[in-house]
Amino acid sequence: MIQYASESINLPGEITFKDVREIFFYQIAKISCFYFLLFCAIFAAVNFINGWPRIVYGSDALNLFMNSMLIIVMSVLFTLLLLLLLYVKFSRAYKKNERMKSKRTYTLNQEGIRICSKKYDLIFNWDExxxxxxxxxxxxxxxxxxxxxxxxxxxxxxxxEMNRFKxxxxxxxxxKKLKFKKDQH
Structure with a gap:
């Protein structure tokens, strides 16, 4: 374990749209699977309640397969449309939020994580x-x-400095929820 003389780190910089977009995609990845399964269930329920439409005549198995493909394609399209709408809303919110785009400094010390900017000064204690x-x-x-x-x-x-942060x-x-890419500490 590496010992450091100073138990404090200062990390100045600006959060870019690229940074925020990366977090958005990490968050949306889990949600998109849920939406896809939800749309599949909705379309399957609608088809079950209304009766399966006859796409192919002569083979019930082929008709079931084609209806299943239709459900999957429609679910993918609706999921992508929803994700596109969420992305547009997200990008507009970022562009309007001057506080998010402002320069800031993160300070990690024994007290917690402090975020300083011209307009605000926040501290998150370690127990938070x-x-x-x-x-x-x-x-x-x-x-x-x-x-x-x-x-x-x-x-x-x-x-x-990144290892020191970790x-x-x-x-x-x-x-217990600490997930670092490489344990280099």
């Missing part, structure tokens, strides 16, 4: 942290209030 996930280009820190803190990896100046998280949180 419920989970930490590492994605390809971003860290997502979930809080007890149902929010999350997004810390892009481009805020870190070196790999050592070490501080491990040392100060009691949560």
């Amino acid at each position: 942290i419920t989970a930490v996930f590492e994605y390809k280009n971003i860290f997502r820190v979930n809080t007890s209030s149902g929010q999350y803190i997004a810390i892009p990896k481009h805020f870190f100046h070196s790999e050592e 070490e501080i998280i491990l040392k100060n949180t009691e949560t």
